[in-house]
Amino acid sequence: MGANGDGDPVDTQEAIMHATYRALCTHGYANLTMQSIADEFDKTKGVIHYHYDTKQDLLVAFLEYLLDAFERNIAVDESDDPVTRLEALVETLLFGPPERGEFDHWELTTAMLEIRSEAPHNAEFRRQLSHNYETVEAMVIAIVEEGSEQGVFRDVDPEAVATLLLTAINGARIYQVTLGRDDVAELTNESLEAIVRDWLCHPDANGE
Template sequence: MDSSRMSEETIDGIMDATYRALCEHGYAELTMQDIAAKSTKSKGTLHYHFDGKQELLEAFLEHLLERFEERTETVPGETPAERLHAFVDELLSSADDDSATAFRTAMLEIKAQSPYDEAYQERLAAFDQRLRDRIAGFVADGVAAGEFRDDVDPEATGEFLVTVFHGAQTRAAAVDRSPERTKEYVHAYIDEALCADDGGSGGANGDDTDDSAAIGEPEGSR
């Protein structure tokens, strides 16, 4: 890819066109001409900057993930719990939001190819790790502040919540099921399983029977 001669406006325009063409045509049927049709640039111009569809989609995935991270770089909230709740709201945006729906559709198309494409897989793995680190950071801050229980494992909780996020996003795109109910459950999980208000007596129901839910570990994984 030769992006040195492209302005940021040109790059954004091509990425936006790729976004819309991918959502409309799907990965398998997508062509450079489809992308050009959604852009102000010709097919020849696209080929001048990108060797082909594969390279363009690799750049698009990087662009998509960067924009998502920019959107979630700063989340509101005065406490770690409030910031974690706000981050969950960003991760599980309502299906009624057209941009969120398009994001899920585009990501599902790319994810479906990642087992066969090392470049996609590497980028998605890096994004996954950044999400886990971000959530683990909020949780660690909450534990340090005494807001979350001191037996909560930030890394395991991050792993658990990112798994929930990916599942909810895929389900929303694949079978048109809004992630709204999942978001409600995650908010309840934060308040009931992570917070120290119950004196650290146990899981979401306040008992001692199973601490795995409180630390984000599925039972049987320990």
């Protein structure tokens, strides 16, 4: 798929997505134009317009592309126990996948923040971001439910636990790039680990 060189529309679309990513990282959302995307790309603005009628269409496709890559990167090893899986998921969400992914984690967080800031004005962005949120939320809920069934976790509302983890991770990543502080992500990881081990885990399951 998409390995036939220049003329292949899949290759071209992939190249446009990469160019959009680079243009967004370089110029920021406020200064992102079709021209600035074409400048990151060995083809003309006309080629971009052939595939995407408007900048809006292009950005909707771009967000889908980012979120697909994100969902591929957060798969966890189903054979691990719930505590290990939950902690691995938190670490991957906070710091990126263990094997270096397709994107630099800092740049990706910055690019996602730019798109998020448009979401209050853009129903299609909200729809895509909501779908992504619900996918990750469902992963956390499944792990918490399994841990509760096994008696490892105490009897909690899985959705409340998922909300706490996802909001803390989202907030930490945004502070990381907006304050320039990697230590906020490190401290969040430590705090969430403490919450999982000292609060979420059933007291009887401690020290086993």
